[in-house]
Amino acid sequence: MQHRYLVKELLLKITKMLGDIQRAPREAQLLLMAYLNVDELWLITNQEKELVDVDKLFEWVQRRSANEPLEYITKSVSFYSEEFYIDKGALIPRPETELLIDEVIKRVKDKDTAFTFVEVGVGSGIISILLAKHFANAKFIAVDISKEALKVAQINIERFGLQERIELRLGSLLEPIDEDIDYLVSNPPYIENGVSLETNLSYEPQNALFGGEIGDELIKQLLDEVLKQKIKFFSCEMGYDQKDRIQDYLNKTDFKSLDFYKDYSNFDRGFTLEL
Numbered sequence: 477m478q479h480r481y482l483v484k485e486l487l488l489k490i491t492k493m494l495g496d497i498q499r500a501p502r503e504a505q506l507l508l509m510a511y512l513n514v515d516e517l518w519l520i521t522n523q524e525k526e527l528v529d530v531d532k533l534f535e536w537v538q539r540r541s542a543n544e545p546l547e548y549i550t551k552s553v554s555f556y557s558e559e560f561y562i563d564k565g566a567l568i569p570r571p572e573t574e575l576l577i578d579e580v581i582k583r584v585k586d587k588d589t590a591f592t593f594v595e596v597g598v599g600s601g602i603i604s605i606l607l608a609k610h611f612a613n614a615k616f617i618a619v620d621i622s623k624e625a626l627k628v629a630q631i632n633i634e635r636f637g638l639q640e641r642i643e644l645r646l647g648s649l650l651e652p653i654d655e656d657i658d659y660l661v662s663n664p665p666y667i668e669n670g671v672s673l674e675t676n677l678s679y680e681p682q683n684a685l686f687g688g689e690i691g692d693e694l695i696k697q698l699l700d701e702v703l704k705q706k707i708k709f710f711s712c713e714m715g716y717d718q719k720d721r722i723q724d725y726l727n728k729t730d731f732k733s734l735d736f737y738k739d740y741s742n743f744d745r746g747f748t749l750e751l
């Protein structure tokens with residue numbers, strides 16, 4: 477016979493099952509809401525409701541108690557006030573990447589621009605999708621080296637009805653691009669190889685995190701391409717300690733401006749180069 481639980485009992489049970497997970501009572505609510513596909517109000521007003529068939533929920537809770545990120549379990553992530561599909565092949569979008577999107581929007585004042593934007597390292601698709609929503613006449617080509625990430629991006633692009641405006645290409649950096657590029661944007665992997673990370677990060681694709689022996693190798697390769705192809709704008713996220721090296725790298729080159737921006741914790745987090 478299947479066990480029956482009241483909503484309030486189930487919340488207590490899964491909070492306990494979550495063990496050492498921080499904010500366990502809140503995580504229990506989030507897991508239950510995602511499992512039942514209900515909102516906060518439903519949860520508050522249905523505490524006495526009886527539920528059966530929750531075995532799958534218990535599997536979710538076990539995965540979460542082993543530190544798997546909530547987003548991979550529920551296959552959903554909030555970013556820039558929108559809900560996106562997410563799965564293990566793609567990095568979970570980080571809040572600071574909103575600032576990279578704002579950076580691009582700030583640079584291109586004309587919302588109707590017909591620019592060709594290229595994104596390198598599209599991951600789940602959040603950057604190209606939000607920029608394509610903002611710049612309704614622009615064309616987007618988004619590259620990733622990972623087939624799994626491209627699958628996640630494809631699902632999100634279809635969810636937002638942007639298949640005609642964002643083209644996905646498999647490949648490394650700008651290799652798959654022959655077109656002239658007006659604006660290059662990227663949140664590339666930029667962590668130094670071998671740095672040990674928290675356990676929850678071990679669930680994320682490692683080629684989305686590690687950028688090379690120093691960490692900034694891919695950023696420098698992109699800078700080389702920007703200079704070679706004379707791409708007018710390049711906005712890029714970077715590690716908090718990479719500003720000086722990037723500035724030095726561009727020391728002997730001609731450009732119009734190089735502006736760095738900080739993240740919500742006041743760490744250096746990215747830059748825009750304008751040629």
Ligand SMILES: C[S@@+](CC[C@H](N)C(=O)[O-])C[C@H]1O[C@@H](n2cnc3c(N)ncnc32)[C@H](O)[C@@H]1O
Nearest residue numbers: 569597598599620621622625648649663665684
């Ligand atoms: C930090 S994630 C960014 C994902 C997404 N744009 C975001 O901001 O959440 C970096 C992405 O770059 C991809 N990547 C790594 N090396 C690459 C390369 N050489 N060329 C293209 N993409 C690459 C990874 O597969 C990953 O999807």
